Amino acid sequence: NAGVTQTPKFQVLKTGQSMTLQCAQDMNHNSMYWYRQDPGMGLRLIYYSASEGTTDKGEVPNGYNVSRLNKREFSLRLESAAPSQTSVYFCASSEAHLYSNQPQHFGDGTRLSIL
Amino acid sequence: GNSVTQMEGPVTLSEEAFLTINCTYTATGYPSLFWYVQYPGEGLQLLLKATKADDKGSNKGFEATYRKETTSFHLEKGSVQVSDSAVYFCALSDDGGTSYGKLTFGQGTILTVHP
Numbered sequence: 654n655a656g657v658t659q660t661p662k663f664q665v666l667k668t669g670q671s672m673t674l675q676c677a678q679d680m681n682h683n684s685m686y687w688y689r690q691d692p693g694m695g696l697r698l699i700y701y702s703a704s705e706g707t708t709d710k711g712e713v714p715n716g717y718n719v720s721r722l723n724k725r726e727f728s729l730r731l732e733s734a735a736p737s738q739t740s741v742y743f744c745a746s747s748e749a750h751l752y753s754n755q756p757q758h759f760g761d762g763t764r765l766s767i768l
Numbered sequence: 769g770n771s772v773t774q775m776e777g778p779v780t781l782s783e784e785a786f787l788t789i790n791c792t793y794t795a796t797g798y799p800s801l802f803w804y805v806q807y808p809g810e811g812l813q814l815l816l817k818a819t820k821a822d823d824k825g826s827n828k829g830f831e832a833t834y835r836k837e838t839t840s841f842h843l844e845k846g847s848v849q850v851s852d853s854a855v856y857f858c859a860l861s862d863d864g865g866t867s868y869g870k871l872t873f874g875q876g877t878i879l880t881v882h883p
Contacts, residue, residue, distance in 0.1 A: 657811070684869055686869075686870070686871075693875055693876075694875055695772075695857060695873035695874050695875045695876050696812075696857070696871075696873045697873070698870055698871070701870060711870065743811055743812070745811075745812075747869045754800040754817065754819040754861065755869055756802060756814040756817060757812075757814075757869065757871060758814075759804075759811035759812040759813070760811050761809070761810055761811045762810075762811055
């Protein structure tokens, strides 16, 4: 009963390094999302994928890229990490392909620090 | 654009006290509304939802009513427990076929309940 699995759970990077955050879901959901969580700002959408083979920008996409590898997996890449990208990153999935009232299911997050 | 505003926290209560966390929103159309809860070190979990005006969502003793006339979705619980200590997020999802369930979150309210 894994749900949404994110790896790694913690990571420390130096400025300029690159990194890929992995996310996989086993609920056969069409839609997947990446958010970042910063103190006092709630969660903000970085990118989302409405279905396999499609991706689109969210509210704060700059500095990130994504890949929807297949229906299960949705990865987030930082090409050249900056201290402003220090945050907790959450992946989520849902059945909300066409209907917005389906809830999202979240992973436990990746805590990323960039020095 | 859409926005969600939650009452400022943190909120500190004694066990068995009454809880209200205010949430108001700005959106076009008829969004679905959600409350999510985040326990320490975990991802977000859906607490309750409401998909149309005057709907009441409820779960684990928590309730919230979708009030379109006041654009509000306040969270209430009659008697809180220590185990309710967590961060609570109000969120909305656009209606319509192109929303793909994207969520707009409030900033979160930290609740601490003392014995």
